[in-house]
Amino acid sequence: MKTELLDRIQSPADLKSLDRRDLKQLADELRGFVLDSVSRTGGHLSSNLGTVELAIALHAVFDTPHDRIVWDVGHQSYPHKILTGRRAEMDRLRQAGGISGFPRRAESPYDAFGTAHSSTSISAALGMAVASRNAGIERRHIAVIGDGAMSAGMAFEAMNNAGVTPDVNLLVVLNDNDMSISPPVGALNRYLARLMSGRFYAAARNVGKAVLQRVPPMLELARRFEEHAKGMVTPATLFEELGFNYVGPIDGHDLDALMPTLQNLSVLPGPQFLHVVTRKGQGYKLAEADPVLYHGPGKFDPAVGIQQAKAPARRTFTQVFGQWLCDMAAQDDKLVGVTPAMREGSGMVEFEQRFPARYFDVGIAEQHAVTFAAGIACEAHKPVLAIYSTFLQRGYDQLVHDVALQNLDVTFALDRAGLVGADGATHAGNYDIAFLRCIPNMVVATPSDERETRLLLSTCYRYPGPASVRYPRGAGCGAEPGTALDDVPLGKGVVRRQGRRVAILGFGTLVQAALAAAENLDATVADMRFVKPLDQELVLSLAASHDALVTLEEGAIMGGAGSAVTEALNEAGITVPVLQLGLPDRFIDHGEQGSLLAGVGLDAKGIEASIRARYAALLEPSAQDGQAA
């Protein structure tokens, strides 16, 4: 692959000397490089193929890193990373010790704001703009936000605030590719489509001209209001009504349109809004045709594209959930499925096809999703909200205030619980056990394998209040989930292996590693199934029949399932040594999921080692066996 011009780019300063023709060639080279490099590492592809020209134009026009570019979500920031001195590091993208798949302040001065959860860019850029203004610093602040991310509450809140904040150097670039991960949903999306249609295009072009003439934004707005009142022009865009100067839509792959428009906007004060139209997967035919499949692929050969695996892979927990959802929906017509923009990731494709009237993709709107589910539950329907653990963090107040406080019957299917691997700390679902178990009325279930996942989903679904079932990213141990919709007694665990001296109380899929470790230790292993209600009886009986306990969970130790066990023992006035194993009090970077778990001592070997280290005296064979004899 030819990279003659790309080879000359060490930093964005090198872009300044390239003429328009060179920049276009650079775009071709950069796009080829992105495709080649993502096909070798895996990562987010379609979105990055769409931001090549935008990244070039922004860095060519603005004075980065003095000027701030804030990429929303940041999954589309690879061209930016490559242009800002990280080309050589793309080989280790999202791998342990390598660079992140998202912008990170610690990684580069060009990464103005750390992201990965969506719709934060306008708030962050506005905050920076206000700080710069107050400090008297001449600086531009640019938020680049996708049409999917634009649909979230935070983006609207920020626009609402920015539109009346005087004298801020803020430019919002809406990167509109008419796609979220899956096809976009919602009224804003429809509105954007109308904006792109001919009816609005002429009006938008006029606004563009007005901007270029440097008419002060508010005056311009007032003028158009007046004209509109007289029925002379088409209506102002929503963004203008919110106090922004709206320019566009322009072709985001056309440097001849992008460069002069950005240059003009770069000297205008006040909130500016540029609407660019791009294509997800641009330049790679297979991704253009199927941007969903190429949103976040693993490694593949670009010459042939993503291939179906020959041998059927082990079932993922997501698939187990998706199948359960369809089966339960077939049995119970009150079941309603809700996803905040994660249809594929949450395993709801088949559910949507089979039960379209009961499927709701509410957009990137976790807060709304939770309260929407609460409303459905008020009317005696049974919502199942499928949500990644990390994204439920967005809907915490809604969970407490709208669902739990009213004891509403909402089932939370929490995918990606625990360490997720390549996406890293931003996406790790490490906190849900701790933040859910402290909420009154909540049930918190932690299945240990695929079969248990199905059982606990049915159990929580039938529980007439708020209940959550958490399961990790990827495949389980291969336990056949079956087709039944049986449930299990609420708040009761089961002993999986009877041993002596030490009892391991496992919460979730680490029970499998505990069983392996227990063989060498001759320890007892209990699959606790529920963090809440906790099986107090089982905890107390294990404490009475063993010298020491170990709690095990793929979640933050602080406040987690282990804490629930120690609280129960304290309450009963029982003193027994308890070793709490789980995730430490630090953020864990990206890497391969299994290695990350091993790195924090949560594989079978690490669990055995921790238990031996803590209970060395207890496990000393001669001393104990001698006593026993």
Ligand SMILES: Cc1ncc(C[n+]2csc(CCOP(=O)(O)OP(=O)(O)O)c2C)c(N)n1
């Ligand atoms: C709060 C939150 N919810 C969900 C996601 C998952 N997610 C990542 S990218 C994405 C789609 C974003 O669409 P858009 O902003 O239009 O960007 P595009 O991929 O089209 O470039 C979603 C839903 C997320 N990162 N953060």
Ligand SMILES: CC(=O)[C@@H](O)[C@H](O)COP(=O)(O)O
């Ligand atoms: C950027 C983002 O939030 C998603 O694209 C996420 O990376 C998907 O993760 P999964 O691959 O686990 O579905």
Ligand SMILES: [Mg+2]
């Ligand atoms: Mg989009």
